[in-house]
Amino acid sequence: MKSFKKILVKNLKKAAKILKNKVYQGDCQKILKFIPTGSVKAVVMDGPYVLHTRKGKNTGCYAHTDYIQGIASFCEGFSVDVLKEIVRICEKINGIFFCSAAQLDFYISFFQQYDNVEIILHTWQKTNPLCAKGTMLCDTEYMVQVVDKSLLDEVDTTPEHFISPKYTKLKKKYGHGTIKPVEIMTKLIEKVSEPGDLILDPFCGTNSTGVSALMCGRDFIGCELEEEYAKVSEQRIFETMEELGIEELAHDELCGSVALGNAEEILETVEKDEFDIAFVDSTVFAGVPYTYIDSVISKMTFPCVNIWVEEKNIIDVSMRYARQGFIFDIVYSYGEKTMAMVHLRKPGKIFYGTYHTSRHFYVDDGMPFQPKSKKAKKVLVEQSVGSYEDNIPYMVMRNMVLNCTQIGDTVLALTGGGLVAEICTRTDRKFLCAVQDKEELLCCAERISKAKALKGGEAFDMNKVLTFQE
Ligand SMILES: C[S@@+](CC[C@H](N)C(=O)[O-])C[C@H]1O[C@@H](n2cnc3c(N)ncnc32)[C@H](O)[C@@H]1O
Incomplete structure (x- = not known):
């Protein structure tokens, strides 16, 4: 409409829509739709799991143990539509996805349909796996890295095999059952991006990804369904800013x-x-x-x-x-x-x-x-x-x-x-x-x-x- 005469425009539309360094509370399937195509450098995420159990159900025989009950709400997997949105939002396919053994096929089959991608597997072996109802829960988590081959010069694809304990203390502090170690997240973010790049985590939980992104000079966007965890994310970002001596997070150019x-x-x-x-x-x-x-x-x-x-x-x-x-x-x-x-x-x-x-x-x-x-x-x-x-x-x-x-x-x-x-x-x-x-x-x-x-x-x-x- 002609009457909307802009006298001070500097790419406002593009800038205004990339709302970086924020956590959005809600279903990421809806929120991702608002993120512009090609606006994110990499996705580093730890989506809802699917667990193998003896009865073949996600929660099955462990359902009554505290741990499984605590994480039951994010053991239902998630829709493949989220992966499709991720492909749209990334400049080029570039991501690392935490998953259980039961989900490897879900991620790998999805990304194998793209011709020009390389798929790499990383592992994290936990030295303090949980014992639930007399059976040890799996002590290994997987990370599927997927990268467009044209990025191979800038992205580090060396397979990593982390060996470290789970974050029991932080789990208690922040009340989230699957909080990830910042050291591992930071290493993964550094593999796929440069300082100043924008990292997306659509299932950010307590925002270990956002915290790690800030620690290594990247920006982030996070989504989290549960209000409780979204609030913890906010608190962790504050704590990180304080630790890093940052007063305000950087944002887009003013206009x-x-x-x-x-x-x-x-x-x-x-x-x-x-x-x-x-x-x-x-x-x-x-x-x-x-x-x-x-x-x-x-x-x-x-x-x-x-x-x-x-x-x-x-x-x-x-x-x-x-x-x-x-x-x-x-x-x-x-x-x-x-x-x-x-x-x-x-x-x-x-x-x-x-x-x-x-x-x-x-x-x-x-x-x-x-x-x-x-x-x-x-x-x-x-x-x-x-x-x-x-x-x-x-x-x-x-x-x-x-x-x-x-x-x-x-x-x-x-x-x-x-x-x-x-x-x-x-x-x-x-x-x-x-x-x-x-x-x-x-x-x-x-x-x-x-x-x-x-x-x-x-x-x-x-x-x-x-x-x-x-
Ligand atoms: C495996 S946890 C991520 C934990 C995170 N890496 C951390 O360190 O805190 C997955 C998270 O996804 C959230 N979630 C599940 N479905 C979601 C959805 N549709 N949209 C956004 N978040 C969702 C869950 O509430 C849970 O906190």
């Missing part, structure tokens, strides 16, 4: 788009999952724009929307969406007029770090409210570089963006004179913004330009905006 026109029409041109969070300023509409909010929600697999509302509408907005299964929090209150930000989200997406939903209060100058006390904290005050009279005070919006997103996230805010665009530029987020007229557009471009200059970046070329508008 954004500003569209000129009507918010509803512009929204139609935005693709599904092109953004991570939306901000809706309901005060610029006549009444709460429910149809518009619903359209925003329909554009997100894991909806996450912040709605700026007047006090009289808080209950209406919150209850309407609570009844639709949303988690809602009122996260910001501001000034004498009592405006509030209602934060809605559906469970699913895991955010790292700064995400939280505790309530913040601001006073009329947009500064955080502090009770009078000697212990009052010093607060960072940052001035906007814009001259536009924003509806929401700069500091209020800035803190909302910081608290609800992480570096590299894309924020959709289809109203206003560049407030969100300025904040995103200054805090390393991406943005999809809109302005209603030429005057706002100029103001917005000027703000982005100044914000970029503040960060020492290249200032935006104002002439391009003017030319664009002719």
Whole structure:
């Protein structure tokens, strides 16, 4: 649609969709569909097992032992469709797959249908195998490596035979029955990739793959079905970042788009999952724009929307969406007029770090409210570089963006004179913004330009905006 005129585009669509260094909670069969074709260097994964037992069933004669019961939910194997998606997502076929003896044929037969691949077998012999009901469980795990022959110069295919104990301590700490040793995962990741490459693990459990990827300078994407393990993954990433002295994970190049026109029409041109969070300023509409909010929600697999509302509408907005299964929090209150930000989200997406939903209060100058006390904290005050009279005070919006997103996230805010665009530029987020007229557009471009200059970046070329508008 023509009205979605991009004045600041740097490969946004491609960048916005590669949401690296995140763990997505949910069924990987659904999540993988959102990962672009050819965007991942290698898959290193430890999918649900299939175990041989004396009765020939997955859980069979061991079903009553603690261990088997603990891992029963991931001993059902998984659909071959996941492997098909992996082939699509990888730049070229390049992966290492942990499996039990019973699954070797599943992996090997699948990959043998591709002409140009080499298949290598690695093993991990555990020195502390489990004894279950008088029978030792198999002490060897297999790793099937599959690589497109054109990658043989860059990928290490030497067969490995690891001999080491299982991670009994970490299993207890993180409560996951099949946690993998970071040393082994790191070695495998190093075999198939270079620093800076993106590694995918569709069944990441407690994210041993992600942790190992960070340890050796790679990025990762993980999926995990169970909320409990997805949370552990998040915790482990924090611990690893702390250990490595990393403050924030690296993300894609910063960029954004500003569209000129009507918010509803512009929204139609935005693709599904092109953004991570939306901000809706309901005060610029006549009444709460429910149809518009619903359209925003329909554009997100894991909806996450912040709605700026007047006090009289808080209950209406919150209850309407609570009844639709949303988690809602009122996260910001501001000034004498009592405006509030209602934060809605559906469970699913895991955010790292700064995400939280505790309530913040601001006073009329947009500064955080502090009770009078000697212990009052010093607060960072940052001035906007814009001259536009924003509806929401700069500091209020800035803190909302910081608290609800992480570096590299894309924020959709289809109203206003560049407030969100300025904040995103200054805090390393991406943005999809809109302005209603030429005057706002100029103001917005000027703000982005100044914000970029503040960060020492290249200032935006104002002439391009003017030319664009002719
Ligand atoms: C063998 S475990 C992986 C353990 C992981 N390597 C670690 O070190 O923590 C397999 C994981 O896949 C998860 N899982 C099973 N089916 C899934 C699905 N359809 N989508 C995403 N995760 C799934 C299970 O919950 C389990 O945590």
